[in-house]
Amino acid sequence: MRAVVTTGAGGPDVLSVGELADPRPAAGEVLIDVVATAVNRADTLQRQGFYPPPHGAPETLGLECSGRIAELGEGVEGWSVGDEVCALLAGGGYAARVAVPVGQVMQVPAGVSLVEAASLPEVAATVWSNVFMTAHLQKGERFLVHGGAGGIGTMAIQLAAARGAEVFATAGSPDKLELCRSLGASRAIDYREEDFVEVLQEAGGADVxxxxxxAKYLGRNVSALATGGRLVVIGMQGGTKGELDISALLRKRASVAATALRSRPLAEKAAICCGVVENVWPLVASGSVRAVVETAMPLDDVARAHQLMEDGGRAGKIVLTL
Incomplete structure (x- = not known):
């Protein structure tokens, strides 16, 4: 099959399209003919040698995909060959075929194209698991997401707003700030000109x-929390080691959680995907939440896609089509 291969750890130039052996579905897995996949920051970290896949996962990049079921592994029920699906992956999405545990396979939301669907699993699962399953964001609470115009940010704004939260989002350009507002942010914060801590403190503090x-935002995030607030850290773009003021957490009765999605056990991923299908897909089907795809390009342009990701300035997701 056609798949993205690497010549070692490094920049986008180590990526090219070559040939790999076709995967076969094990018991409890589904084989998908991939129509599209999406670029995530974790892919760029793995390419650089900083984020190896979990044990047993494919070495090929790619944490999500959409396509059609080509084959069912032993014991798989409820799906048929030819069904259009999207899936959350531990790896392998940058390829013509990928074998996926059946619990991570989801139907494509009604009214969504397969190209758009490729951009949804990772961001939907990340936001649902962290904002709602871990932090338990409730209707009427104040929610802050950093990087509001990115893939995760655009999904977080929409889901939080659709479920009745008051949404704050940081971004760094007029176009991105406007995008955040258009998706449901009641307050878009220009982090180049404004202090998000001051904005949130004036509003009463962020509940989530x-x-x-x-690390870069750890102390400031704690300062921006309301009493009983919950901070969930899902990335390390600003460093890995920071100072945490325990007294501030105690005074606020606040909490800090740090989570990763890729390394979770299969049962946890399946539970997250069930939650996405039950709670997020109806909002997508109704139009309350939409896929935000900045650009789609052929798989052969994978190096350029990674360069675009690293250059910044983008809004939404970058999709690769096969």
Missing amino acids: ILDNMG
């Missing part, structure tokens, strides 16, 4: 913060 920066 979803953060992809890590």
Whole structure:
């Protein structure tokens, strides 16, 4: 099969399209003919040698895909060959075929194209698991997401707004700030000109913060929390080691959680995907939540796609089509 291969750890130039052996579905797995996949920041980290796949996962990049079922592994029920699906992956999405545990396979939301569907599994599962399953964001609470114009940010804004939260989002350009507002953010914060801590403190503090920066924002995020607030850290773009003011957490009765999706056990991923299908897909089908795809390009342009991801300035997801 056609698949993205690498010549070693490095920049986007180590990526090219070559040939790999076709995968076969094991018991409890589904084989998907891939129509599209999407680029995530974790893919760029893996390409650089910083984020190896979990044990047993494909070495090929790609944490999500859409396509059609080509074959069912032993014991799989409820699906048929030819069904259009999207899937959350531990790896292998940058390829013509991928074998996926059946619990991570989801129907494509009604009214969504397969190209759009490729951009949904990773962001939907990340936001649902962290903002709602871990932080338990409730209707009427204040929610802050950093990087509001990115893939995770655009999904987080929409889901939080659709479920009745007051949404704050940070972004760094007029176009991105406008995108955040158009998706449901009641307050878009220009992090180049404004202090998000001051904005949130004036509003009464954030009940939930979803953060992809890590160390750089740790102390400021705690300062921005309301009493009983919950900070969930899902990324390390701003470093891995920071100072945590325990006294501030105690005074606020606040909490900090750090989570990763890719390395979770299969049962946990299946539960997350069930939650996405039950709670997120109806909002997508109704139009309350939509896929935000900045650009789609052929798989052969994978190096350019990674360069676009690393250059920044983008809004939404980058999709690769096969």
